[in-house]
Amino acid sequence: MNRFLASLGISILCAASAGAECASDAAIAAFVADFEAKVPTQALVPDGTMEDARCTQAKLSEAMQSKLGPIVGYKAGLTSAPVQARFGATEPVGGVLYEKMLLEDGAEVPMAFGARPLFEADLLLVINDSQVNEAQTPEEVMAHVSAVRPFIELPDLTVAEDQPINGVTLTAMGVAPRLGVMGAEIPVEDPAAMLDALAGMQVTVRDAKGAVMAEASGASVLGNPVNSVLWLMSKGYVLKAGDLISVGSIGPLLPPAKAQGGASVTYVGLPGDPTVSVVFTP
Numbered sequence: 001m002n003r004f005l006a007s008l009g010i011s012i013l014c015a016a017s018a019g020a021e022c023a024s025d026a027a028i029a030a031f032v033a034d035f036e037a038k039v040p041t042q043a044l045v046p047d048g049t050m051e052d053a054r055c056t057q058a059k060l061s062e063a064m065q066s067k068l069g070p071i072v073g074y075k076a077g078l079t080s081a082p083v084q085a086r087f088g089a090t091e092p093v094g095g096v097l098y099e100k101m102l103l104e105d106g107a108e109v110p111m112a113f114g115a116r117p118l119f120e121a122d123l124l125l126v127i128n129d130s131q132v133n134e135a136q137t138p139e140e141v142m143a144h145v146s147a148v149r150p151f152i153e154l155p156d157l158t159v160a161e162d163q164p165i166n167g168v169t170l171t172a173m174g175v176a177p178r179l180g181v182m183g184a185e186i187p188v189e190d191p192a193a194m195l196d197a198l199a200g201m202q203v204t205v206r207d208a209k210g211a212v213m214a215e216a217s218g219a220s221v222l223g224n225p226v227n228s229v230l231w232l233m234s235k236g237y238v239l240k241a242g243d244l245i246s247v248g249s250i251g252p253l254l255p256p257a258k259a260q261g262g263a264s265v266t267y268v269g270l271p272g273d274p275t276v277s278v279v280f281t282p
Contacts, residue, residue, distance in 0.1 A: 020051040022059050023172065031158075031173070032063045040115045040160035044172035053171035060174060061096055068177070069099030072244055073124075074237050075153075076228035077175040078167070079221045079248030086253075089167040092222070094232050095175025097244055103181045103278075105150075111256045111280040114156025114178045119278070121203045121214065121250040121265040123225055124149040124182060127243040133233060138226040142191035145226075148198070150183030150276035152265055153246060155253070180246070183276030199224040201269035203250045208262035208279075216251035218269070225250070256280045 023031075023044040034041035044060070045052045061071065077093045078084045084091070103109070111117070125145050132144035156178035157165060170176060188194045201218040218225055225247035232245065239245070254263075264277040 020055040021045070021048060022052065022055040028056075028060055028063055031060065032067065034115070035064075035156075035158060036067060038112070038115050038156075040163075041158055043159045043163040043165070043169040046164050046169055048168055048172070050168055050171060053168045056172040057095070057174050060172070064098065064174070064177075068101050071096050072099045072102070072242075073097040073246065074232055074239070074243065075175055075177070075246035076232055076248040077170060079228055079231075080216070080250070081220075082252060083249045087166055087170065091167070092228070092231050092248065093167050093171045093175050094235050094237060095171070095173075096177060097180070097246060098177060101177055101179050102244075103179060105181060105183050105276050106279065107181050108279040108281050109154060109179060109181075111282060113154060113256070114158065116157035116159075116161075117154065117178070117256055118157065118253040119152055119154050119256055119259070119263060120253050121205050121216070122151040122153040122180070123198075123218075123247045123250065123267070124151045125226070125229060125245040125247060126185065127239050127245065128241060130238075130240045132229070132239050135230065135233070138195055138224055138230065139192070141226050141229045142188065142195045145188050145191070145194075147185040147187050148194065148270065149185050149244075150265060150267055150270075150274050151246060152181045152263065152276055152278050153249075154179035154181070154278070181276060181278045183274055186271055186274065195224065195226060197269050197271070198226060201267050204266050204268070205251060205254065206264050206266070207258070208260040211260070213254055213259070213263070214251040218250065221247050221250055
């Protein structure tokens with residue numbers, strides 16, 4: 001069993017016992033081919049259950065790793081009320097991060113980097129050890145986080161506009177992974193202080209000319225971004241040392257075409273008030 005299937009042990013076992021119906025091999029192959037070609041595709045298990053979606057996500061990840069590299073972490077999506085409302089969801093969704101999708105601060109990315117490209121302010125938590133899986137509170141999670149990293153996620157909704165995008169179809173596709181730009185690591189030297197900083201930080205997205213595109217607080221993510229880790233673990237994701245956790249949208253999803261050629265995200269309240277940026281090329 002590969003690492004992803006193992007990490008989804010609870011969910012996969014539940015799905016199997018409930019008779020979950022994964023997407024077919026043909027549907028997976030077509031999705032991957034369209035993903036590579038950056039053309040809108042068909043939604044996976046659009047009429048399925050969440051168990052079907054989790055089973056499909058595990059199956060899809062097998063194929064995607066040959067294109068995007070090994071899984072290096074997990075992502076929570078739909079972690080704020082406005083984003084949940086946009087997609088008709090009542091709770092977050094869980095997905096994956098692949099090695100080759102992660103870029104360094106200041107990376108240049110084509111504006112049309114996907115079939116339906118978007119970008120958003122996000123944040124990465126770096127897991128220090130597997131004992132985090134025993135955590136029951138945000139304070140206990142922070143004891144096992146070695147660093148935080150500013151992060152601009154560049155998701156790709158992937159499916160055609162006439163296809164449903166909701167909790168099930170987003171989960172099935174792994175929550176729209178495509179690219180992401182990482183800022184420098186900020187070590188967690190005082191877990192309690194960092195926990196407070198994550199909730200209280202003010203996150204601002206600016207376009208290439210400095211105009212503000214969006215603002216939100218860390219508390220907009222489930223009350224504190226660390227709660228995304230607790231949510232993922234509650235759904236059966238098993239974490240290990242070195243895993244990266246994308247906490248989810250801190251503010252709205254935004255179109256690259258409106259960013260005037262690039263975007264930056266500043267995190268006022270984190271140590272050093274860090275900024276991460278991306279350049280969008282024609």
